[in-house]
Amino acid sequence: xxxxxxxxxxxxxxxxxxxxxxxxxxxxxxxxxxxxxxxxxxxxxxxxxxxxxxxxxxxxxxxxxxxxxxxxxxxxxxxxxxxxxxxxxxxxxxxxxxxxxxxxxxxxxxxxxxxxxxxxxxxxxxxxxxxxxxxxxxxxxxxxxxxxxxxxxxxxxxxxxxxxxxxxxxxxxxxxxxxxxxxxxxxxxxxxxxxxxxxxxxxxxxxxxxxxxxxxxxxxxxxxxxxxxxxxxxxxxxxxxxxxxxxxxxxxxxxxxxxxxxxxxxxxxxxxxxxxxxxxxxxxxxxxxxxxxxxxxxxxxxxxxxxxxxxxxxxxxxxxxxxxxxxxxxxxxxxxxxxxxxxxxxxxxxxxxxxxxxxxxxxxxxxxxxxxxxxxxxxxxxxxxxxxxxxxxxxxxxxxxxxxxxxxxxxxxxxxxxxxxxxxxxxxxxxxxxxxxxxxxxxxxxxxxxxxxxxxxxxxxxxxxxxxxxxxxxxxxxxxxxxxxxxxxxxxxxxxxxxxxxxxxxxxxxxxxxxxxxxxxxxxxxxxxxxxxxxxxxxxxxxxxxxxxxxxxxxxxxxxxxxxxxxxxxxxxxxxxxxxxxx
Amino acid sequence: xxxxxxxxxxxxxxxxxxxxxxxxxxxxxxxxxxxxxxxxxxxxxxxxxxxxxxxxxxxxxxxxxxxxxxxxxxxxxxxxxxxxxxxxxxxxxxxxxxxxx
Numbered sequence: 001x002x003x004x005x006x007x008x009x010x011x012x013x014x015x016x017x018x019x020x021x022x023x024x025x026x027x028x029x030x031x032x033x034x035x036x037x038x039x040x041x042x043x044x045x046x047x048x049x050x051x052x053x054x055x056x057x058x059x060x061x062x063x064x065x066x067x068x069x070x071x072x073x074x075x076x077x078x079x080x081x082x083x084x085x086x087x088x089x090x091x092x093x094x095x096x097x098x099x100x101x102x103x104x105x106x107x108x109x110x111x112x113x114x115x116x117x118x119x120x121x122x123x124x125x126x127x128x129x130x131x132x133x134x135x136x137x138x139x140x141x142x143x144x145x146x147x148x149x150x151x152x153x154x155x156x157x158x159x160x161x162x163x164x165x166x167x168x169x170x171x172x173x174x175x176x177x178x179x180x181x182x183x184x185x186x187x188x189x190x191x192x193x194x195x196x197x198x199x200x201x202x203x204x205x206x207x208x209x210x211x212x213x214x215x216x217x218x219x220x221x222x223x224x225x226x227x228x229x230x231x232x233x234x235x236x237x238x239x240x241x242x243x244x245x246x247x248x249x250x251x252x253x254x255x256x257x258x259x260x261x262x263x264x265x266x267x268x269x270x271x272x273x274x275x276x277x278x279x280x281x282x283x284x285x286x287x288x289x290x291x292x293x294x295x296x297x298x299x300x301x302x303x304x305x306x307x308x309x310x311x312x313x314x315x316x317x318x319x320x321x322x323x324x325x326x327x328x329x330x331x332x333x334x335x336x337x338x339x340x341x342x343x344x345x346x347x348x349x350x351x352x353x354x355x356x357x358x359x360x361x362x363x364x365x366x367x368x369x370x371x372x373x374x375x376x377x378x379x380x381x382x383x384x385x386x387x388x389x390x391x392x393x394x395x396x397x398x399x400x401x402x403x404x405x406x407x408x409x410x411x412x413x414x415x416x417x418x419x420x421x422x423x424x425x426x427x428x429x430x431x432x433x434x435x436x437x438x439x440x441x442x443x444x445x446x447x448x449x450x451x452x453x454x455x456x457x458x459x460x461x462x463x464x465x466x467x468x469x470x471x472x473x474x475x476x477x478x479x480x481x482x483x484x485x486x487x488x489x490x491x492x493x494x495x496x497x498x499x500x501x502x503x504x505x506x507x508x509x510x511x512x513x514x515x516x517x518x519x520x521x522x523x524x525x526x527x528x529x530x531x532x533x534x535x536x537x538x539x540x541x542x543x544x545x546x547x548x549x550x551x552x553x554x555x556x557x558x559x560x561x562x563x564x565x566x567x568x569x570x571x572x573x574x575x576x577x578x579x580x581x582x583x
Numbered sequence: 584x585x586x587x588x589x590x591x592x593x594x595x596x597x598x599x600x601x602x603x604x605x606x607x608x609x610x611x612x613x614x615x616x617x618x619x620x621x622x623x624x625x626x627x628x629x630x631x632x633x634x635x636x637x638x639x640x641x642x643x644x645x646x647x648x649x650x651x652x653x654x655x656x657x658x659x660x661x662x663x664x665x666x667x668x669x670x671x672x673x674x675x676x677x678x679x680x681x682x683x684x
Contacts, residue, residue, distance in 0.1 A: 091655035110655075138652055138659040141620070188663075210620075278616065435625070437615035446663045449617045454625035552655065557621070557631035572655060 051538040053100045056148045056194040057413060058535065060262040061336040064415035065495045066536035070543035072498035073514045075582060076522040082544060082581040083122030087113055093550025094575030097148040097194065097492065097533030101170070105537070105546060107577060111137070112146045112160045116173060120539040122579065126173030133162040133185070140188055141449060142207055145553070147411075148194025148259065148533065150202060153222045157202045159191025165204055165220055177225030182206050187213045188447045193332070194259040198269060198308040201228060208233060208255020208300075209274035209328060210450050212441040215255030215300075217271060219311045229311030233273040233299050237313060245294030251441045251450075252293065253277030254300045258332030258411055261345070263359055268314060269306045270345060272329040276300040278452035279405075281324045282438045284394025288322075292441075292452075296321040301328045303347055303355070305362060317362040317385060319349045324392055325376045326405050327351030333413045335423065339475050346416075346474045348425065352408025353380050356475050368477025370470070371408035371427040373460040376401060393436050393453075402431040404457045406555045410488075412532070415495035416474060420515050423474035424501050428488040430465040430562070432457045457562055465562055469493075469503055471518060481518030487563050490556055491530035494545070504530030504547050506559065507566055510578075526578055529570055531556055542581050550575020603674070606667065610675035613668065621657065626679050632657060637681030645673050 050067050058064045071079060087094065091110045098107035105119040111132060116125040137144050143161045150157040155167045155176055163182030168175055181204075184190040189207035196203045201219045208215025214234040221228050234252030235241040241249055253276045260271035276297040283291020298316075301323035305314040319329045327350045335346040336359065343359040352371035357364065364385040378389030391401070407428060414425035434455035442448035459465050467488025471480045483503075491504035500521070501513045506529045512522040532548030552572030559567035614625060623630030638645065649669055652659030660669065 138654055139662060141658050144655065437612065439612050439616040442616065442663065448663055449620055451616050451620050454615050454619040456624040456628050457630065554631065561629045
């Protein structure tokens with residue numbers, strides 16, 4: 001029954017893609033207009049344009065770095081709150097990354113509400129609250145948060161949990177177009193991640209993972225809102241279909257729910273994909289031939305390189321073939337740098353390893369381990385990326401699987417400073433016991449989570465669950481310094497040219513460290529946990545730091561039971577943008 | 584078992600024990616795919632959501648919570664599952680042994 005319908009759907013989809021591609025060919029060289037040129041330059045400069053923060057990861061190179069130097073370890077004692085903005089209805093906290101262009105701060109929050117504020121004073125310029133399908137918002141698990149926006153062609157782009165991508169005029173906030181891309185009513189997932197603006201396209205990935213769909217990534221014409229291409233992260237090519245036994249690609253999961261990076265030199269978009277569904281696999285060791293999804297399950301838990309013009313796959317590396325642990329590659333950080341004349345990209349995998357690739361073909365340069373407690377594999381071969389000693393989990397009970405489902409790393413980003421040459425990243429140490437259970441995917445009338453296990457988080461053997469910030473060589477993983485946290489910080493990090501690293505922590509403290517030594521030089525209590533982005537920018541000649549506050553992500557939801565207070569009583573419906581400057 | 588039966592009758596799901604057992608198995612499966620993500624250890628322990636074993640809420644309350652969810656905390660499942668499946672989930676929850684007691 002589902003098979004027939006699936007085939008029909010696919011045929012229709014193929015036609016849509018064909019038509020869309022054909023249309024796009026006649027309008028390829030539009031681009032331009034409305035200051036796009038300037039914008040493109042500032043985003044592709046590794047250090048960002050300086051005054052602005054134009055794209056989710058700070059620049060296409062995912063450094064989360066601001067070259068501004070006004071605030072530094074010597075004067076940071078004078079760093080004080082300049083202004084605060086409360087968006088209201090911050091359900092699950094403010095999880096997003098603000099952007100700044102020409103003295104205006106733009107941000108989105110829960111329910112994809114978008115604000116434009118004077119970046120120096122916080123004075124509202126405009127706001128836009130989209131009408132969402134409320135029933136759908138209520139029925140979704142990954143809801144109602146939105147993690148960011150993109151800027152380009154004089155527009156602000158934002159995705160919605162009900163499967164739309166909306167473009168707003170940067171000056172007025174008036175919608176320019178509103179395109180429905182995902183059948184969220186049926187698939188129960190939409191967009192939570194930020195889009196990425198590249199050339200003349202807006203690229204955004206749907207959720208997927210343990211949701212039985214095919215997790216598409218879309219390329220949309222920035223001028224008109226027309227869908228130009230769609231890449232299916234589950235069996236997006238004929239060849240990859242063979243890695244899904246018994247037609248299991250129909251309910252494969254995947255997705256690409258965080259914005260990736262862009263290598264302008266080779267015109268390549270790098271994107272990370274989600275895990276396959278069901279999340280756990282009762283076939284255990286026999287996953288190659290039996291179970292719910294026999295085979296490698298391409299392109300789930302992989303990094304993929306796409307041509308932004310047509311969505312074609314250039315090359316890929318599957319970080320975990322047949323992921324059976326939810327240690328996906330959806331982390332959007334693709335830190336681009338050069339070492340010994342080689343152009344590299346560094347990508348953290350949720351399982352706790354960091355992959356270093358050659359940018360020309362995603363061949364492995366190195367793989368290093370960021371977190372201590374890992375036993376889902378014995379190791380990962382640093383030369384080939386092959387998994388050594390996988391711990392597959394057949395039907396039944398298993399104890400002390402590390403890391404826990406929340407991963408050794410979460411979706412928020414680390415930071416890289418070209419001044420210190422160090423990569424700053426949070427690691428999470430926790431494990432869990434589980435019982436793998438055979439399930440059937442629920443597809444009608446509305447797709448449902450397909451986990452396939454009952455589990456319980458726990459302390460690692462002989463240790464306590466905790467987190468850490470470390471400063472490392474991004475290529476070798478060599479550790480320069482480390483700071484321990486009783487609970488893993490869940491927000492993004494920021495590095496600045498003023499030799500600072502900022503860590504918004506889960507208890508509510510925003511902390512700053514000397515980027516060279518790791519010494520804490522400043523802290524401020526924001527009064528609620530952090531769960532989103534942090535940036536630096538300059539407006540009217542002054543440097544500012546802007547951080548999103550608010551608690552209640554799905555990972556954060558585990559903290560109350562695991563760590564007790566202050567998390568047990570921490571509100572999950574509040575959050576604000578707090579902006580700092582030197583007094 | 585007595586508890587399951589009692590509840591089955593109370594919810595007028597019909598008297599056939601075998602039928603109830605099938606439903607219970609299905610409910611356990613649904614739970615492991617869709618609910619266990621937040622209600623840990625099959626509902627026996629707290630995690631993202633509360634522990635369900637031994638809850639002192641009345642059946643109507645549980646049914647309603649599963650149906651309408653709670654925004655920002657738990658999804659609404661009223662459209663996803665049939666009335667019989669929703670009731671079977673309540674039966675499943677009632678059948679959980681509460682170790683802490």
